[in-house]
Amino acid sequence: MEYWVLEEGTLSAMAKHWKTGHPIPDELVAKIRESKNFRAASNMLRQVQFATTDLALHDASYQATAGGAMAVYRKVAETCSVRPPLETDAFLCAFSHIFAGGYAAGYFSYKWAEVLSADGFAAFEEGGLDNARSVEGLGRLYADTVLGLGGSKPAAEVYELFRGRAPTATALLRHNGLLPTSKAIASKL
DSSP, X not given: OHHHHTSHHHHHHHOBOTTTOOBOXXXXXXXXXXXXXXXXXXXXXXXXXXHHHHHHHTSHHHHTOTTHHHHHHHHHHHHHOSSOOOTTOOHHXXXXXXXXXXXXXXXXXXXXXXXXXXXXXXXXXXXXXXXXHHHHHHHHHHIIIIIHHGGGSOHHHHHHHHHSSOOOSHHHHHHTTOSOOHHHHHHHO
């Protein structure tokens, strides 16, 4: 639902001054949209590092790593962190999600849920957010597939019934400002 909130139709229906009823100014909307993507790449990389660490700690080939869990954490950081962890970094001691939170080798689901959310919303974008008939039809299809079928079929199959294809990360990257826009490309020409 987070993608709907910054759309013109949603904002114009709900973001009004409490006294005057005037709509939210375009300049403020632009600032909100820009701030949403502040440090998006850093935040995404952090989640990838956490997920990769979780998977590595549960992978037999890593379990024999000399130095134990902290060595695995540092080895993963070499591949998906801008800077290596400090020598005093004890992050794993507090990473309760994977040790006490029931995520064992499943932390990647955070990022995967973001991929599905963005890609699912992209279906509505492609159909035209200002096209009520399209939005209604896609909403019905979503209700009948993703919500209606639930666990009666494999999740990937259910999603493909809704989307007509497997999910991609393109919409997530685009919504986080991590893909070049036509403006950015044009400025380099």
